[in-house]
Amino acid sequence: MPDLLALQKDSFQEFLQENVAEDERNLIGLESVFQNVFPLEDTHRNYVLEYSNYFLGLPKYTPEECIDRGVTYSVPLKVRLVLHITDEEDKNKFSQSIEQEVYFGNIPRMTEKGTFVINGAERVIVSQLQRSPGVFFDENIHPNGTKLFQARIIPFRGSWVDFTTDINDCLFAIIDRRRKFPVTMLLRALGFSTNRDIFEAFGSIKSFGLSDKKIEGSFGHTLVEDIVDELTGEIFFEGGVEVNQEVVDTLKEAGIKSIEVVDGNKDFSAMLLLNTMGKDPTHNTEQALSIVYQLLRSGDPPNLETAQKFIERIFFSPKKYDLGEVGRYRLNQQFNLDVPVEDTVLTMDDIIQVLKFLVDMRKGERGPDDIDHLGNRRVKTIGEQLTNQFSIALSRMLRTIFERMNLREQESITPQDLINSRVVTTVINTFFGTSQLSQFGDQTNPLAEITHKRRISSLGPGGLTRERAGFEVRDVHYTHYGRLCPIETPEGPNIGLISSLALFAIVNKHGFIEAPYRLLKKKSKSSFGSKKVKYLSADDEDRVMIAQSNAAMDKNGRLTDDVVRARIRGDFPVVDPVDVDYMDVAPNQILSVAAALIPFLEHDDANRALMGSNMQRQSVPLMMPETPIVGTGLESKVARDSRSAIVSPVDGVIKSVDAERILIRSSEVPDELALTEHTNIVEIPLKKYQRTNQNTSQNHRPLVHEKQKVKAGAVIADGASCNGGELALGRNVMVAFMPWRGYNFEDAIVISERFVKDDVFSSIHINEIELEVRDTKRGEEELTSEIPNISEDATRQLDERGIIRIGAKVKQGDILIGKVTPKGETDPTPEEKLLRAIFGEKAGEVKDASKKADPGIRGVVINTKLFEKKKKISKKDLRSAIIFYQKETMVKKQALKKERDEKLITLLKGQISSGIRDKSSGKTLIKTLATFIPYSLPYPYPQSKTPELNLIQSAFKGLTIQQYRMDDKNRPISLMAATPLRFNNRVIGTLVLE
Structure with a gap:
């Protein structure tokens, strides 16, 4: 996956x-x-x-x-x-x-x-599903019952071109939805000057010898062009004349040996072209260029060259017209063309092929395109x-x-x-801030986050609108199988317009959604499932037969049933295994992430499953999450891929763990992950009660302990709604289905008091409360803890700036931020006059504008911030910043010291001391100290009968931590060469290591 x-x-x-x-x-x-x-x-x-x-x-x-x-x-x-x-x-x-x-x-x-992160808020850009560039064929019915056929070439950038038939079987062209004109006029303007050129492009011309016995087969056909005497220039018959015996005899007498005709009765392309030529006033390229220019530009062209450049610029200029690689790819696919994908302008062959397809539709050999087919819609990522x-x-x-x-x-x-x-x-900035596809991230829980990023919307610029979208475009289409989830979609006006990408689906380089299938190999009239997986687009899938993933197979991968249920386009035939080309890779490949998390989904009603998959995204992260007893196996995948659970980036050993960070020591650490330069330690910071867009909290809990070995990719910390590295949206509670004195009538429920007492469904929500201090016309507002007519008890939690202290417990009505604002000049009341008389002018100058806790709020203040235009750092903030950076530096310093000590231990382990010498006399007290202390004496050392040994023991007790360490068998190991041994601040000797 x-x-x-x-x-x-x-x-x-x-x-x-x-x-x-x-x-x-x-x-x-x-x-x-x-x-x-x-x-x-x-x-x-x-x-x-x-x-x-x-x-x-x-x-x-x-x-x-x-x-x-x-x-x-x-x-x-x-x-x-x-x-x-x-x-x-x-x-x-x-x-x-x-x-x-x-x-x-x-x-x-x-x-x-x-x-x-845009202006401090996390936003998600939703992918858009819209009509692909290319050519689309459609049919409508005229009020008189005649079928009208239409072809529309939609480029990535440039003019739209429509070709349409009318009730008289004439072909018309419309450029950029302006006035329509005969197709033959456009073809002449593009270089097909004569009738013969046009008929030849469609392959409609038939040649007959006048002396041939089959000449009677040309009777009723139409002459392609004028038949002229080469010597005199006399026109015998004009093009468009119907051939009969009289025409044949006249031409024979004139010495004409053969004629070229088109069959306007049986050949639909000839019939449509002949009808269109009857409506076309032009006879050559020059006339056609002039009229097309007038129709599109509402004025006569200054000269022929200008008109020609104008027409060429519409279709053949890369700067003005661009089919895009996708448009060219679709035209090549539809008409079996070999034009390079990089050539993104229209060609003459493209236009002829489109018109031929339109003729085939008129014949009844081809049908209109299905606009809801995922081969005709692509994703703009x-x-x-x-x-x-x-x-x-x-x-x-x-x-x-x-x-x-x-x-x-x-x-x-x-x-x-x-x-x-x-x-x-x-x-x-405008795109990220105001676009319909740039949305405020849904961070209620990890599933809501991952679903939002996998959302596919048909709305937005260049897409559909709720008002215009009909039932067909909202409905589930057979090409959605394995590509878009048939279940997860919003209820309400957006139903069917917003979907979710299926579990295994990917978007290819052209923007088409592809689904994976197992390739079946055919040997001796049997089909064998291979391990090879191929991704197919909706167009590719239409051409193959696909079996279900749970079709019975033996140990060699051979399909064992005589017949298997398969799928081709929208049908589900029962076929012989030999006829099957592919198999599904998994039964849940048709579903989105949210739907695939529902156990036994296949037993649910589709409408209730839709509601369930949407409601899972509304679950808030609990204080004590619990993994579900029954899952679907996707829980760990969602926790990892949503980046809610933290995974180890390297193989290694846990060096230290606390609530804020995890340190991992590894033999191979990429430079960008290393804690400091030239170290083999990776630091993983953990989030502690951080606010999300939906005011829920993100909190990481370590799952590892010191000295634990971890592999790269192993979960080392749980995030919101995670437990043991798996998604945990709720709790496993006992539910009784029974009436209870009418309290649980219809949709009401009765819950145990223990749920509340034991915090079974308790969750932490973090609200951000803001207050602006402005410079008003009456004077500057001010943050202060000295608020008029407010008791000291009400302001005891405020600091000198008037902001509530971190850690304070608050309830509704408590003052969170003390603010006073200047009063306007109004007539004082008798009470104010008295106050002014007693306390002076200041008592009436300001009024209370403090921010109080909203009704229903009860909680603890976890952080406060003060933002100023001109940054003035208070002593308190400066002190906090210094403490924070000192703590950070200390942690890194300790990590480096610990690493240095361990490297020295590795370097010096097993080396024997040359003894301890008295500093003043140079006399060696004990020659083989290593024999007695590191290997013989337990710790703490017992009193020895030898005075010199007691002195050494006391000296070892006085050594600082940097000077010796205990090895794995609880024995002291010296770290520093020529370390002075001190006792009561007196140097008693020097430890020399060889």
């Missing part, structure tokens, strides 16, 4: 290509935007601005710090541009080139969890959406660049002068 966040993370990585060398980047994402826009040159070709490459800087803060500070987690984008100044005499030569790194604004960066936004930003920037190129003087201009990065920043 792929990573459940791969849809988001892989797409963003392809967009940025951050870890790819600058000269090895593929032409996708950000790279493709720059390559398509540059090089630029001004109107006189004095300057040429070329793109070299781009690179990304480092983020200013970590994602956690960005949430804390309320800023965007982003990286600076810098682009290397080269400005060439051309030679005045020869514009193809450069007299000067200026290379410069230009700042293009900041790009929000995706976090490890697949979210974006985060990478493609950001690519489009950058294209918009750069196209807006082009106008500024051209203006500055034409205005600036040659000597002073640089690439930096031409670029205005604010345009890019504005477009990107």
